[in-house]
Amino acid sequence: MNVIELEKGFVLNDNHLIKEEAIEKGFKLAHEVEETDTYFTDKDKEFVRTRTCLRIRRIDSNYMERTYKAKSSQDTERYGKKEVNIQIKPTDYEDLVTVLSGLGYIKYVEFTKYRKVYSKKENNVEYN
Numbered sequence: 001m002n003v004i005e006l007e008k009g010f011v012l013n014d015n016h017l018i019k020e021e022a023i024e025k026g027f028k029l030a031h032e033v034e035e036t037d038t039y040f041t042d043k044d045k046e047f048v049r050t051r052t053c054l055r056i057r058r059i060d061s062n063y064m065e066r067t068y069k070a071k072s073s074q075d076t077e078r079y080g081k082k083e084v085n086i087q088i089k090p091t092d093y094e095d096l097v098t099v100l101s102g103l104g105y106i107k108y109v110e111f112t113k114y115r116k117v118y119s120k121k122e123n124n125v126e127y128n
Helices: 015-024 046-050 074-079 090-102
Strands: 002-005 028-041 053-059 063-069 081-088 106-122 125-127
Touching: 015 106, 028 046, 053 090, 063 090, 081 090, 090 106
Parallel strands: none
Antiparallel strands: 002 081, 028 053, 028 106, 053 063, 063 081, 106 125
């Protein structure tokens, strides 16, 4: 699936305040997930320098996708970044890591995060 990701970072001192504000604006808790992300880079670590993303994401042990996002530039950082996601069976994780390693990619970081996703649909646009 191809999507365009629009992302904006904020400093948040109290996560309860943003949750309350989101609920006041009509956002509802859509779901909670556990995501484990494994990021890969090339042998020269150019992906790290250019913020190119080659990632495997496992979600709640029952869904997995491989993601590619092209390198960042001023234009893409300001407006969005094309993201290509390919769904893969979670049981194929080790095989995919083996293939990527065989192609010369290096696993450089892995972490697990827990998300509460609030969502609102307005004028055929979904906000999360």
